[in-house]
Amino acid sequence: MATSMVKIESVRKRFGHLEVLKGVSLDVPPGGVVCVVGPSGSGKSTLLRCVNRLETIDAGRVWVDGELIGFAEKGGRLHLLRPEELCRQRQEIGMVFQRFHLFPHMTALENVMEGPCTVRRVPKATAASQAMALLDRVGLADRAGHYPRQLSGGQQQRVAIARSLAMNPKLMLFDEPTSALDPELVQEVLQVMRDLAASGMTMIVVTHEMGFAREAGDHLVFIDDGVIVEEGPPREVLSRPRHERTRAFLGQVL
Amino acid sequence: MTELPIEAVKPPRPGRLVAAALAALAMVWLVYTVIVNPNLHWDVIVTFLLDGRILGGLWITVALTALSMVVGVGLGVMAAVMQLSDSPVLRGAAGLYTWFFRGTPLLVQLIFWLDIGLVFPEIGIGVPFGGPMFLQWPANELITPFTAALLGLTINEGAYMAEIVRAGIRSVDPGQREAAESLGMSHRQILRRVVLPQAMRVIIPPTGNQFISMLKTTSMVSVISGAELLTVSQRIYLDNFEVIALLVVASTWYLLLTSVATVGQRFLERRFSRGH
Ligand SMILES: Nc1ncnc2c1ncn2[C@@H]1O[C@H](COP(=O)(O)OP(=O)(O)OP(=O)(O)O)[C@@H](O)[C@H]1O
Numbered sequence: 001m002a003t004s005m006v007k008i009e010s011v012r013k014r015f016g017h018l019e020v021l022k023g024v025s026l027d028v029p030p031g032g033v034v035c036v037v038g039p040s041g042s043g044k045s046t047l048l049r050c051v052n053r054l055e056t057i058d059a060g061r062v063w064v065d066g067e068l069i070g071f072a073e074k075g076g077r078l079h080l081l082r083p084e085e086l087c088r089q090r091q092e093i094g095m096v097f098q099r100f101h102l103f104p105h106m107t108a109l110e111n112v113m114e115g116p117c118t119v120r121r122v123p124k125a126t127a128a129s130q131a132m133a134l135l136d137r138v139g140l141a142d143r144a145g146h147y148p149r150q151l152s153g154g155q156q157q158r159v160a161i162a163r164s165l166a167m168n169p170k171l172m173l174f175d176e177p178t179s180a181l182d183p184e185l186v187q188e189v190l191q192v193m194r195d196l197a198a199s200g201m202t203m204i205v206v207t208h209e210m211g212f213a214r215e216a217g218d219h220l221v222f223i224d225d226g227v228i229v230e231e232g233p234p235r236e237v238l239s240r241p242r243h244e245r246t247r248a249f250l251g252q253v254l
Numbered sequence: 255m256t257e258l259p260i261e262a263v264k265p266p267r268p269g270r271l272v273a274a275a276l277a278a279l280a281m282v283w284l285v286y287t288v289i290v291n292p293n294l295h296w297d298v299i300v301t302f303l304l305d306g307r308i309l310g311g312l313w314i315t316v317a318l319t320a321l322s323m324v325v326g327v328g329l330g331v332m333a334a335v336m337q338l339s340d341s342p343v344l345r346g347a348a349g350l351y352t353w354f355f356r357g358t359p360l361l362v363q364l365i366f367w368l369d370i371g372l373v374f375p376e377i378g379i380g381v382p383f384g385g386p387m388f389l390q391w392p393a394n395e396l397i398t399p400f401t402a403a404l405l406g407l408t409i410n411e412g413a414y415m416a417e418i419v420r421a422g423i424r425s426v427d428p429g430q431r432e433a434a435e436s437l438g439m440s441h442r443q444i445l446r447r448v449v450l451p452q453a454m455r456v457i458i459p460p461t462g463n464q465f466i467s468m469l470k471t472t473s474m475v476s477v478i479s480g481a482e483l484l485t486v487s488q489r490i491y492l493d494n495f496e497v498i499a500l501l502v503v504a505s506t507w508y509l510l511l512t513s514v515a516t517v518g519q520r521f522l523e524r525r526f527s528r529g530h
């Protein structure tokens with residue numbers, strides 16, 4: 001287990017009568033970049049949200065860096081974690097959303113400082129200089145004082161990535177980070193993600209950007225109707241899909 | 255490149271001109287009749303405007319408004335957070351509170367608080383359900399018109415504020431909460447740092463209205479002889495029969511207070527619309 005950064009085992013998730021994940025298993029090694037593709041409603045977002053416990057799971061197990069997510073195993077029984085322990089687990093897992101979800105009442109800099117200051121109680125001055133360094137890393141040092149409203153979509157998403165990185169996560173989850181962006185803004189965000197992947201960050205990326213999956217991804221997962229239909233090295237899956245459903249889906253998006 | 259300045263001639267709008275002239279005329283006439291009216295006793299109005307008793311009443315009005323709004327907002331936030339919680343018991347308790355106090359007239363509540371000694375002659379701190387009491391006082395000593403007014407206004411205000419705060423909290427995009435959760439923030443931190451500051455934009459305008467209406471609602475306290483602005487004005491005119499003059503004095507002060515409150519509301523609205 002210690003060899004995986006993320007280990008997802010037979011996870012099931014139901015919303016009422018609708019079973020959205022029907023036994024999904026996935027292993028991500030440290031530094032691995034897994035891209036998840038699949039049709040709308042297939043359960044991609046739900047799978048990501050189960051990893052940082054934004055959704056509770058109905059069956060299966062999720063481990064991040066060897067630690068069981070959402071439960072503690074004591075005397076052969078599972079105990080639900082207390083809220084403060086869940087918070088501690090989430091601090092280690094960054095998440096980037098399709099619609100950015102920056103805090104609109106804070107500047108870019110304040111957004112990036114929020115996690116360290118409020119959660120980790122890092123002194124303001126330290127947090128500010130770290131946040132500046134992160135904004136610089138995503139190419140937005142000159143926009144530190146801007147409010148999200150005053151930034152383009154691509155810039156907002158890069159601030160959102162910096163905000164997650166400020167917590168020094170072991171793992172980053174991306175849920176269609178470029179789907180809400182105008183086409184000419186997609187590349188600036190993908191470039192930040194490529195740099196992040198090259199720096200050794202473990203990433204799970206739900207995306208429709210097949211070019212990114214091919215070049216930056218180590219592993220590609222095609223998910224449909226709550227099950228992993230096909231997975232493997234991105235180039236292989238993309239150029240020689242083995243399953244009819246994968247072929248049909250790739251035929252539509254490529 | 256050639257400059258193309260625009261100096262357009264405005265089309266004539268005779269209708270609007272006539273309407274404006276009529277409105278101006280009506281206002282001048284109204285002010286004139288009021289000023290020259292011998293029944294208004296301007297000299298009396300001017301002397302009583304800064305009368306000690308009136309200023310004392312004014313002070314009580316301001317104190318009642320400020321205290322009941324501050325505590326009422328606190329109660330409202332608490333009840334709103336309870337109503338949005340996962341626990342059905344907390345939701346039920348908060349729901350019952352708003353249901354009861356919004357559903358009964360404030361006038362009745364005020365009289366009830368003043369006469370609470372009829373129901374609970376002794377008020378104290380101790381073990382509930384008939385256990386021993388550590389401290390207790392006769393209700394009649396604890397409940398003065400001022401404390402009864404404060405209780406009535408505060409608890410009533412909390413019930414209205416609960417609805418306003420709830421609407422504000424619900425107006426915040428759920429994605430905001432999820433982004434904060436994924437940073438590892440606790441429920442309390444999310445409420446304080448992310449949800450409430452954004453809810454403020456929705457909460458402040460109706461709260462300003464509540465404040466302005468509270469300045470005037472305090473006058474209801476006159477039914478339990480609360481010694482605020484209207485009550486003292488009434489006491490004076492029952493003495494000297496200058497009914498209209500003293501009502502003008504009271505109204506002048508109410509207008510002044512609400513005007514100041516309106517300026518404060520504008521300021522707060524601007525403060526909490528940062529980033530928008
Ligand atoms: N909170 C919820 N309550 C009920 N149903 C939900 C909820 N969240 C998701 N679903 C349903 O679960 C299914 C999978 O949703 P999910 O968001 O995981 O799909 P997705 O693969 O991310 O799709 P998309 O590409 O459109 O984002 C959908 O049918 C959706 O309607």
Ligand SMILES: [Mg+2]
Binds near residue numbers: 044045046175176
């Ligand atoms: Mg999705």
